[in-house]
Amino acid sequence: MFFPKLLILDNELVERIISEGIALLENPGIRIHNQEALELLASANAKVDFNTQIARIPEKIVRQALETAPHEFTLFDLEGNPVVHYFGDKIHFDPGSGGLTIIDSQTERPRSPVTNDLIKFIKLVETLPQIDAQSTAFICSDVAPEIGDLYRLYLALNYMNKPIITGAFRKDTWWTMKEMLSIVAGGDQALSSKPIAVFDVCPSPPLLWSDTTCQNLIDCARHSIPAQLISMPLAGATAPVTLAGAVVQHTAECLSGVVIHQLVKPGAPIVWGGSPAIFDMREGSTPMGAVETWMISSAYVQVGKALGLPTHVYMGMSDAKIIDAQCGLESMGSNFVAALSGANMISGCGMLDFESCLSFEKLVIDAEMIGMVKRFVKGIEVRDDPIAITLMQKSGHKGDFLTLPHTRRWYREEQYLPSEVIDRASFDGWRNRGEKTTFERARGRVEKLLTTYLPNTISEEQRKGLREVTLSAAKKFGMETLPPLPQEK
DSSP states (O other), rough: OOOOOOSSSSSHHHHHHHHHHHHHHHHTOOEEOHHHHHHHHHTTEEETTTTTEEEEHHHHHHHHHHHHHHSSSEETOOOEEEEESSTOOOOOEEOOOOOOOEEEETTEEEOOOOOOHHHHHHHHHHHHHHHOEEEEOHHHHTTTTGGGHHHHHHHHHHHHSEEEEEESSSSSHHHHHHHHHOOOOOSSHHHHHOOOEEEEOOOOTTTTEOHHHHHHHHOOOOTOOOOEEEEEEEEEBOOOOOHHHHHHHHHHHHHHHHHHHHHHHHTEEEEEEOEEEEBBTTTTBBOOTTTTHHHHHHHOOOOEEEEHHOOOEESSSSSSSSSHHHHHHHHHHHHHHHHHTSSSEEEETTTEETTEEOOOHHHHHHHHHHHHHHHHTOOOOOOSSSSSHHHHHTTTOOOOTTTTTHHHHHHHHOOOOOOOOSSOOHHHHHHTTOOOOHHHHHHHHHHHHTTTOOOOOOHHHHHHHHHHHHHHHTTTTTTOOOOOGGOOO
């Protein structure tokens, strides 16, 4: 069966990009502000200057790391079921993460999110079958910022069942987050054998690893917790303005991460991902909805696949500030590009305003987009042999296919049937239903879905363990209590 596929680079260009990315690791090398990583590289015979913190990594070391990095792995839900398969051209979707604001459903304006907002968002993701994984979507403003990363994971683990994409902001909080995941998974061994989470780790452009993110990368490898490389070249600002040049830089940064990671533990799971963008010279902004941003992401996915690695992109979002036509065209366009590129995880649904703002309403609209996209990439399948001759000869010129058993047999498999968020009524039908806008229909859909949420099945003992670990971390930063969860009131 043929599946639709997008290839934005020819094979020769892919190889040139990989070759130049490898060459950059040796000259000028990669700057690493982490002592353990520098020592690992030195022991592997890379040329390391501990004073300048620059490591020059020869091609041989890079190739060895690529040989040991796994081509695939699976994420599991909290009940132990395989859910997300990072492999080949399999596509999955999760919301954007790290939002600083949320669109208030009543005022339709951004505000700082709090605990109940994130809980509501997590519940909503659980009810949307089109979305495959959770994310730690918001940074809650009602807790100390020093625990912002672990607190959002704490909330997620209390309400989610789907696997989660997360990330740590500090070296110490990574360990707290690992402990929380172990509590829910049933111990460290269970967490590594059936991972329920992926940690984002972000090199800094150009060609630099901070102490914190590099340590997170090392710790993930050591404990076989999947790590997702998020290289963020900004074409024209922190990376070459040419799209191919930005992809070369992305390649070098991600290759350096693969090397460090595999030196810690060969065979530990790692993902070739990113969140690049162009730099808009007029506005001084980083548009995720720009077509060139999509092109850079599609290109690096193709490079990652050529290297045999699982892949990830940040796409499906919009730079718009409200849910409008711009929001729709940017989100749908980039979702299609990401899916046709075969990115294994596509992060970004629900997101507005340059990766900074999330919306409940956009999330349910995006879920319909994702349903359409997933249907498209399945391609056109032959259901009968011959395809239509027998059926149409039998039907003749009547044209009454609506009543045929063949139609009843196949229409649900052939067609994606959207929810009421998508209006397919006649004008009179739309008017009779209240002349609601897409936003209004989405708002109604959010409230309807939340009534269908089913709690996860972790034990009260596990919930108590999560709270104790989180509260212990919070007390280090002056918080004596945590915001109450709804069931605790």
